Amino acid sequence: MRQLPEPARESLRLASVLHALGDPIRLELARRARETPESTCSALADGLDVPMSTLSNHWRIMREAGLISMTVDGRHRRIRLRAEDLRDRFPDLLDPILRLAEAEAPTSGTR
Amino acid sequence: MRQLPEPARESLRLASVLHALGDPIRLELARRARETPESTCSALADGLDVPMSTLSNHWRIMREAGLISMTVDGRHRRIRLRAEDLRDRFPDLLDPILRLAEAEAPTSGTR
């Protein structure tokens, strides 16, 4: 259950976090990661029509920005939003953004 | 006093706005644009050590994302944060972000 390298809470940078969220795919992944904690890469990306290799890059960007944590669990990686670290460093950042993403997402309104 | 083209309020996209804010230079420019409305490109970029041509690109990205408005005023461009449009479309997005940027910026704490 090794944990992949990620920046410490104190070294999170606002611009990097915003960059990680500033892509429609990653924004949606972050949204899903929050509502389904401890889920895996492919489960979270279900239905998105983005190739695995591209997704792997998205996860890396999100992890390096400090948005998510990834733990190796067998052949899966479990994704967890670093909600607490982010709330600590950047209060009132993540929650409003993900709420707005929720409201904007066509996948959330339809069905 | 022509106004440069910009997306309508309704067509603002969250990911694009976050992308526009997800760069240290642009984040700082947005911060300054709010505290000094109707200022000009070079006045806002004062002291940043970024070449004009690069700045011009940053302004374009911010304008196309709907973060700012630019009006041609003689040989200047006046920059205005689209705070109202953004608040309307994405409540609780811009204010927290700019407040956090303020707190994080080394230029704000020092001196």
Add this chain to the structure above:
DNA sequence: TCGACATTTCGGGTTTCTCGAACTAACTTC
């Protein structure tokens, strides 16, 4: 041990970013 599975790495092609140099357009000064 042999495959199937989840994900990453590699390599290339494409897009985006950066920034100096040349350009444009508007004011100033004579």
Add this chain to the structure above:
DNA sequence: GAAGTTAGTTCGAGAAACCCGAAATGTCGA
């Protein structure tokens, strides 16, 4: 009103980032 100055954009080339198919890695189940 020509000539210079100023504010900003455009162009073009090099650098960096992104995208994605194919191959590789590591793990589980039979």
